[in-house]
Amino acid sequence: MDKLLKLLSENSSYSVKELALLVGDSEDNVKAKISAYEQQGIIKGYRAAVNWEKIKDAGVTAYIELKVTPAKDKGFDEIAEKIMAFDEVASLYLMAGTYDLAVIVKAETIQDVSSFVTRKLSALDGVLATATHFILKRYKDEGLILSDIPDDERCMQF
Amino acid sequence: MDYGKYLNNTIQNVKPSGIRRFFDIVNEMDDVISLSIGEPDFRTPWHVRKAGIESLENGKTWYTPNRGFKTLCQEISIFANKKYDLDYDPDTEVIVTVGGSEALDIAIRCLVNPGDEVLVHQPSFVCYEPLANMCGASAVVIDTKEENDFRIQPHELEAAITDKSKLLILSYPNNPTGAVMRKEDLEALRDIIIKHDLIVISDEIYSELTYSGSHVSIATLPGMRERTVVINGFSKAFAMTGWRLGYAMGPKEIISMMIKLHQYCIMSAPTTAQYAAIEALRNGDKDIEHMRNEYDMRRRFVVGSFNEMGLHCFEPHGAFYCFPCIKSTGLSSEEFCTRLLKSKGVAIVPGDAFGNCGEGFVRVSYSYSLKHLTEAIGRIKEFLEEL
Known part of the structure; x- marks a missing residue:
């Protein structure tokens, strides 16, 4: 790399x-x-790696598995474009496996997520099924271990 | 009770480590950011740790043969051949020891008699002189100089030799300077070594951490194999300091004597560590490369930062230390380190801890994360601006 x-x-x-x-x-x-x-759009921006675990009102994060019908000629891109336009959607990935799209949603409360899934996401044409999982605790995010770093245990020999 | 009359005179007369005194102050302070540690910050690679764990799960908890597992000696021999073109018979010319430190100790004890002179270049690792003294030998110091890239010059070696000279201890890649000896530098010493019939202990513990060119062992030069004991280990190459495992390779007449001593004082090196070491040698090349690349990046960063601050820094080609010159500040090494510690809470080691000729320099270890290094360097910069 x-x-x-x-x-x-x-x-x-x-x-x-x-x-x-x-x-x-x-x-x-x-x-x-x-x-x-x-x-070239390879660097998309610069931001801080925030440990939201330490913030009380950081809201909730849901991980939603989505099964969809791909649109004729356009595959999954058409529906993906609609989904990523929602502000609630933090990340969106096309998956290989038992479902098609993984949607990571950030919202203030569980009720907000619930209303997003039922009113916005499920209402889209082509969405066949959703399975919503809530993240309870983050241990590691984007390669960063979120617990406090333990002290250096090495000691001076001479 | 007067313990002085019970305690061994030779050991009592060995002077205590100079670094210890400085670090008694460090230990009393809070919020100290240290650049003083001389061991890898990496953990032992997981597959190596796992090999150790598996050996324990399988109940492999007995002593090993005195010289070390046959398989391990074979792997050491293969590794030394592949990496440095060394050629040692695993059955008679290799011994596995408790760290490079034990290998050094027993090699010196097997080679010197009271009254012999041991040639030691400085600045260097602090053990050589005390170990020689503990055998009743005296150390004759060769001061290496920055203008010679801290390499021993042939005339300096020649000048240090007397009719009592027996042994030369070579320590490259060097702690604390990061200096290396290239093939031509070693060749320039060879004729003198042979002419004066010296024997050599070559401490090559940092050999895998060589950043430009590749490490050359003096034992590969014609005429040197028969008069050299090569010492190496797992601590630095594989980040295995706590496992306590090293080795020595040399002529069977010397190695067999070392095994006799090792048998009486140690018996055998740690069994779990030996299982882990076999895995490290067989499948650890990528780990070494990864760690070396990381150190190399930090090396450029730290050396560049010191030069930028106006503290001239010799370019280290090996190990994980840099050795900036602090003479321009007008402070002694100890004053510099003490004031830096007290005003900015940064701990580095005064250069004179590695020999008198280290005065005017400080040792900075870059065996730390970039985040840690950035913070420490920032504080050193502030310190210099406020001087």
Whole structure:
């Protein structure tokens, strides 16, 4: 994998100077690569990795399995476009396996999720079945372990 | 009770480690961010840990043969051949020890007599001189210099040799400087070593952490195999410090003597660790590569940051330390480290802990996460600005 992308995906707050040292390239090259990635839509944005577990009113997250009928000629893209347009939808993936689309929904309360599923999602043409799961606790998110890092247990030998 | 009259005189006279004194202060402070640890921050790769666990589940809890499992000695021999072109008979020329430290201790004890002189280059790992002293031998120090990339120069070696010289201890890739000796540097020493009929202990514990070029063992040079004991281990290459497992390879006459000593004082190296080590040698190449790439990235970051701050930093090619020069601050190594610790809570090690010629330098370990390194470097930068 591209080293620069890997570093930025781990910590987007590195300065160009730091990135240049880390990848062993010039600052100008690093700057040029980053803007190329931005223009090509490879880098879609920069944001903080928030541990929502520590926030009291962070709301609820639901993981919804969706079975749909693919539209003629357009496959799953047509219905996917409709679903991703909803603000409640945080992530949307086409799946291989026993269902077709995985929809991750973020809302303030369970009632909000319920109303989203029954009124908006199920009401769409082509939606055959839904199965809604609620996330109870996050242990690891996007590669980050969310529990507090234990102290360095290593000790000085000399 | 006057314990002094009971305790062994030689051991009493060995001076305590200089690092200890400094770290007594560190231990009393809160919120210290350390760049002082000399062991990998990685955990032992899971498949290696699992091999250890499985051996325990299967009840493999007995002693092993004194010299180590035959399979392990074979794997060590294969690994040393594949990586460094070394050629040792696993049945007679390899011994598995409790860390590289034990290998070093028993090799020195098997090779020196009281009154012998042991040649030690500094700055270097702190054990060599005390271990020689504990055998009643004296250490003759060769000061290596930054302008020579901390490599031993032939004339420096020649000048340190007397008719009592017996043993040269080589320690590259080097802790604390990160220096390496290239093939031509070793070749330049070889003729002197042979001319003066010296024997060599080559401590190559950091050999897998070489970032540019590849590690060369002095034992591969013509005429050197017969007079070299190569020491290596699992701690640094496979992040296995706590397992306590190392090894030595050398002529069978020396190794068999080391086995005799090892048999009486240790019996056999830890069994669980030996099972894990077999797995590490067989299937650990990718782990080494991954860790080396990570260290290499941190190395560039830390060295670049020090140079940027105006503290000239010798470019380390091995191990996981850098050794910036702090002479421009006008402070001694100890003053620099103590003031940095007290004002910014960053712990690094004064260079003179690794020999007098380390004065004017500090050792910075980059065996830490990038996040940790970024924070520590930021604080060092503030410290320098406020000086």
